[in-house]
Amino acid sequence: MGVIEGAVLLNSLADYITMEKDHRIFLTVIASETDHLPIGSLREQWHADYLPSKEAEITHYEQLISNDIRKVCVQLIANNVEKFHRCPICEFDRLVDPPRSEVTGAGSLEVCSRCGFQFGVTDDDQGISYEQWRDRWKRGETTSCNES
Numbered sequence: 001m002g003v004i005e006g007a008v009l010l011n012s013l014a015d016y017i018t019m020e021k022d023h024r025i026f027l028t029v030i031a032s033e034t035d036h037l038p039i040g041s042l043r044e045q046w047h048a049d050y051l052p053s054k055e056a057e058i059t060h061y062e063q064l065i066s067n068d069i070r071k072v073c074v075q076l077i078a079n080n081v082e083k084f085h086r087c088p089i090c091e092f093d094r095l096v097d098p099p100r101s102e103v104t105g106a107g108s109l110e111v112c113s114r115c116g117f118q119f120g121v122t123d124d125d126q127g128i129s130y131e132q133w134r135d136r137w138k139r140g141e142t143t144s145c146n147e148s
Ligand SMILES: [Zn+2]
Pocket: 087, 088, 089, 090, 091, 092, 112, 113, 114, 115, 116, 117
């Protein structure tokens, strides 16, 4: 997919993703300024004799916007990727909540879907340390049901 085609696609998704207003305007301008060009599936509808002259225009335009598009994409990813947390026992990096609250220090009660540790229960209620659970997990002695 080319830079313009990607920008037009992002512009069409603007209602569904978190996007800064300036970036949305930028993408709308790109879509507007390039709607006369044979981009994406529209290319098939163009006569081959006319494509070479438009190719030069597309290449020139994409060079003009590529740095700014890159910045928009980096910001979009930062704004739209869910923030996950890492399990301190098995390194699983898709915990929904931090294992312990940064404010109260309380366990999240979330069960790690890889090693089965339940923060605030396995440690606080059952008295099992991260190191002990990691050893059990590596020996295959844990389940995601958090049996002790
Ligand atoms: Zn884990």
